[in-house]
Amino acid sequence: MEGFIYIISARTYNDELRTKKFYKHIPEFIFKNIDSKLYGNIVNEFKVKDETIGYSVGLTTIENLGEEELLYRIEESLENKLPIKKINSIIFEKNYNLSLTKKLIDKEILIATDRSKEIKVQTIPLVLKRILANIDEFNMEIELLIIPKVEGDIDCILHKFSSDVKFISIYTENEELGNKIINKVMNDTGLAIGIISDISKINRFDIIINFKDDIKFKKWVKQKSIIFNIYNNISYDNKKGIVIDDFTFNNSGIIKNTNIRMDEIKEIPSIIYSYNNKFAERDFRRLRVGKNLYSIKEFCDKYSMKTKYLTVK
Incomplete structure (x- = not known):
């Protein structure tokens, strides 16, 4: 099974975890110590009608985590935590990471597709x-x-x-x-x-x-x-x-969030826009x-x- 993933920023992931009772009052330094255990959690599903086509995923609560560690966490998330095993598109909330994207392509995790x-x-x-x-x-x-x-x-x-x-x-x-x-x-x-x-x-x-x-x-x-x-x-x-x-x-309501706390993605790549089944x-x-x-x-x-x-x- 394949789909797209939306990598939320460290700040957004931190804020989202803080809404959970278990994490609400944990000091920041402890968050940093347990960060390596927190990756791969789904914080939002993206749906077209009743079909889930992608997921918002938290990888880290630490700003500027190394690229190799991010790559490892994506691989492990797909292997053990997410319902999808391959990615057809990746979106970064903060700063598109071209180098990481190329590594995902080379590892055939981010698959070549002509869906759009x-x-x-x-x-x-x-x-x-x-x-x-x-x-x-x-x-x-x-x-x-x-x-x-x-x-x-x-x-x-x-x-x-x-x-x-x-x-x-x-x-x-x-x-x-x-x-x-x-x-x-x-x-x-x-x-x-x-x-x-x-x-x-x-x-x-x-x-x-x-x-x-x-x-x-x-x-x-x-x-x-x-x-x-x-x-x-x-x-x-x-x-x-x-x-x-x-x-x-423009998203134009094509995909919907299941988590009302998450902002709607306003600008989407062609592969997601293709679910609209029409071009305007x-x-x-x-x-x-x-x-x-x-x-x-x-x-x-x-x-x-x-x-x-x-x-x-």
Whole structure:
């Protein structure tokens, strides 16, 4: 069984424990001494209708606990205390921990998933249109590359693009798949698309939409390429290109807390938003690039700085 976990801050966890009679009057120094026994407690369940899809979890009451200890406590919590064994998304109440997240991915605890594929496919054209309108460099016609995993990946996104994108190609090492896609697109839309089978040639593309659950091609992209990942939770280095890992959305009552003392999560990642079973443009909020969240304007400003100084991370 899988689900998402929301890691509450040390302060929130301390306050929550203090509401329990057993912990109410325990001195702070004793709390610190017993902290290693307190991890993994569920303080809230997140529900969509009657289905529990995630949990708020306390890991520590100590600020700035070491990353390796946090990793250990997450592993132990999943193994022995939580109803789920794998995580499909992780949210931190305080400061997104990219390094810890990558370690969870590498250990296959935080699993790669395309559960939010449909939501991302609907969001990417919206985001791309706004990016093209706000980055001067993209006033010229851009080249878009789609890296499909299956034949249907092209169908689900191609018709959503407007005339903003003039040149579209696909990359696949599978010649049979490539020919099927080209013929189908030509028959359905009359649009001629290119095919790339040599990975070293993808360095000419401005925008890449990656439907695969890996990003091994990344070392071949040009420095300023923008890459949209359909899969969540892919581990990679951040040296080339700008990878948009995810989008965030307004909660809008999609998930409910079972603990009335806990604040509602106002901004949720795509995998949780997908439980809404519909997409509303007004719900879109920000882009996730590495550990940071950006509005469209903030992203475009950062992009312009990166292409000028190559310093944005």
